[in-house]
Amino acid sequence: MKISYNWLREFVDFLQSPEELAELLTRIGLNVDAIEEVGAQWRGVVVGKVLACESLPGSAYLKLCQVDAGTGEKLPIICGAPNIAPGQIVPVALVGAELPGGFKVGERTLRGVLSRGMICSEKELGIGEDAEGILALEDPPPTPPCNSRGGEIPFKIGAPLEEYVGLKDWVFDIEVTINRGDCLSHLGVAREVSAATGPELKLPPVDLEEIDEQTADKVTVEILAPDRCPRYSARMVKGVTIGPSPLWMRERLRSVGIRPIANVVDVTNYALMELGHPLHAFDYDLVSEGKIIVRTAGEGERFITLDEEEHTLTSTDLLIADPEKPVALAGVMGGLNSGIKADTSEVLLECAYFNPVGIRLTSRDRAIGSESSYRFERGVDPEMTIFAVNRSAYLIRQLTGGEVLKGIVDNYPQPWRPRKINLRPGRVNALLATDIEPAEMTGYLQALGCGVDIKPSPPPETGVGIREKATIKVTTPSWRHDLEREIDLVEEVARLHGYDRIGVADTSAVPLSVDTEREQSRRLVQRFKGALVELGLHEAINFSLVPGTDSERFPDGRQPVILKNPLSEDMSRLRTSLGPSLLRAAERSLRAGCADIRLFEWGKCFRMEEGQAAEGYKLAGVIAGTVRPSSWIEKARPFNIHDMKGMIEQLSSKISLDKVNYIYYDIPEYLKIGGCIAIGEGDGQRIIGRFGQMQPAVSDQFGLDLPVWYFEMDGGRLLGLAGAVPHYRPLPRYPAALRDLSFIIDEDLSADRLEEVIRKFGGELLEGVELFDLFRGKGIPPDKKSLAYHLTFRSAERTLSDSEIDQSVGAVIEAASRHLGAALRSQ
């Protein structure tokens, strides 16, 4: 909401400078986002007087003027405007001035004659559309009829233009919270300033000088939907002449963000900005029989609003109609068929109170909003209609020469009643940790327009609660729909007392926090992340909203949760997997020139499960590029599937996953090769994740034309299984014996089978088995491979003898041969 500093001063005499006022407003809850200085766009434009004016020799229309611009000399200025005349008071842009739009005024020579400045039109000053002639100012300057300081505006030749037209001003951009519809006007903000600073609120003049003719003889109002329209007040002004508003009004409207149109409409907007109550002006001749009917729309009824949009209505929309047709979408916008025209002479002014909920529904469902609906939605003052309609009639009479008919047609089927709320001062002080006297509280509430009555309390009650010395019985004002409960009043007291005057409690002695299961999970997640960071991965955080195409491009078989009202197709559903977003991030980084991609994410994924949205954490990573960074020392080799598996093995051990094993069937569609990570054995076995190389067909779809490695784990299962506490094993006291064995086995036989046999038949003295070589080629038959192992033997009780070890080694060799057909490779 834009609020003018000068305008505000018409309602309350405050002493604060614009900066001080902004500070004050912010402190009481009307946050000032910005202060804009009005008039600043006219630096170098002053008020001048045309002393003489003669045709420029050799030109049909240019004139050479002598102008007094208060500079102490006569300025020769060449001007082409047809309406220039000696004696006029005019805006003069001096040499060096800069006009809105960036035009710089300099000295010019035309037909050999020097021109030192420029006499400006409305358009050149950016205050109107008239570019035809210069802006002839009135002498003495007009003052806004509303101005309580009328006639005080200083005026002399050479004065800055904004001072002459009373435009030196500051406009505050105020953030009005949704509960404070009453502050969407100068009157409303002034009321707050008055309550916070002391000086009384003043209302603007409304001396109507009505004629004898009665409004009631020309206008009738019938309300068929009193719940939706508790009040409708109407007045007539006749004999108006439609035309532009005077400069002061146009500039004032413009300064608060309203485009001036023509006097009658400008007045209703002016009153809206002033009082916060929307008004509508009808051309009386276009309202059939002068009869206003407030009714709900028929289903499918059509109506064209002022902005030339056609709407198809339903029974939730409220209409202002005459006996033949609708004339306005109540509280939102007037109709194209009944608005003020250039030749309107009789004006029917409407000022009503509409139910906020209904207006909100219409505004939302018809996708139409206006300054009017914005205020009705937040609740206007039902007791304000009479004053607002009178104020508008008064201004229309001032501006258009119209005559105001006697009386108002005021239909008020559901009169407003004040709320009564009890406020316990002890309760206020207990919540705020303050020591505010009840009398001080009543002072604040009265300043806000509440009625108050202090009642001494009955003898103290037993039981819990605060013993109250007194209760303040509060009645709320008609403009404060937000005051409904005691707590609302507590806030009002706190606000006016000042949040900064409430103490800051000492927090140095705080309770202990209890370590919950959630806390332990959080620490475990920190461990997962820490382990991956150690392995050289960067954590990514992606949007959980993803495009619909993800489930086709990255088939994970999960049923996605879809949004009802997405922002765009790109964010139309919740992710079922972390993969696609990680692949997109990888592509983005590769495109930006990164050669190596190592990204992981820990985040929630979603899926439909039994007709419900289910969610759970997942951990996933994407790797592409080399196994370590290339450098001047060595060229790095490409990352491969064994690096991927090594990474999973290291991760598992870093996060203390016990009994990890791998399954190489049942891998998802999107992996070309890879495996499942399983925990436990037999029936207790749980798959917790997958890893491998992406199908090129899948990674291609994400714009990645290089091998991509991927892993994904289920967060819930990880949290349940990881983080085992390591159990200490005593350090060995006797030396180990090392034997190397090299087997030749069938190519098709997997290494784990051989290792399994070695472990099984190595006996209890076999401590460790480590593969150290894999060889195919010279000396090894085709379809065979050679696998070489370090075998470590150790006893906890003694140093082993050669014969004991030979026995175990012999058993291993024999079993490998018998079970797997493995031959020992000759040395």
Add this chain to the structure above:
Amino acid sequence: MKTIDMRYFAFLTDRLKGDVKDVSSAGDVEQLRVKYLGRKGLLSKASQNFKLIEEPDDRRFYGRGFSEFKKFATSVIEELQAKYQDEKRIDKVDLTLPGRRDFSGGLHPLTQVLEEIIDIFRGMGFTVETGPEAETVYYNFDALNTPHWHPARDLTDTFYLDIPGDDKLNWLLRTETSPVQIRVMERKRPPIRIIAPGRTYRKDKPDATHSPVFMQVEGLYVDKGVTFADLKGTVVAFYRALFGPETDSRFRPHFFPFTEPSAEVDVSCLFCRGEGCRVCKGSGWLEMGGSGMVDPNVLEGVGIDPEVYSGWAFGLGIERIAMLKYGIEDIRLFYENDIRFLEQFD
């Protein structure tokens, strides 16, 4: 006639073997070379004895000894030279060459900021709680005292889920982490001292300062006799811990459905310390987030008697803090995960 000891070369061989043991640098090797193979060295001297031997057999014998020893000494010294040449090369290592590095990963800047915030609250006796992101209208709005007409409920502001059979639009993506507060208060009785960090969603088109997916932390404290001064005390202490001990906090009245009295919290600008600069738009203050005393309706809704208990809540945006802390001007960078961006926070 001079007696020539025909075993002289065997003696020299032993001596050389002994000398080799004392060699410990390239300089020692050079000394050894001069001593045995130099122009005035032992071998040169031995060659002068040749002409003194008269017996041809003796001369032949002596000659063989001479050449064998020369060969041996040369090879020993060359070997030593080769060994100690490495030492010379090491003396010439160019340490200005870049070191050899491995990949280093890093946590996302939002995680780092969030962890820091959690640490501060843990130290102030708060426990972390979490809750679902796909929420119901009840937890996200109704239980938080949001009026039925509040625009936050509109399809233009909040994402709703398309759940078959849910014609009333009962499911949505939470717009704040406050539903967690309700879930905790339903489950536990006061004293309650929690923070709820997590992802939240609002239907804002992405731009430099808006993101439809973002992160929040909210704090809640409910107990007997909790006051507005406690709220101020905790918030002031928190921002001092986060931004430094010279940080001021300002509380100005505001409106939030689930708190009353409500306050917007500003902190003194981190960049100009309140003088007014570009970041704080000249005001000297930076807006941080909402706070206030838990509305009695919210407490009543979860069966906590507001006449007995009171509480406060406050919230803040993680991205906002991270943007201020790291000087990031576009919120979208956090969710693009460009590695060049992520690397800056390792």
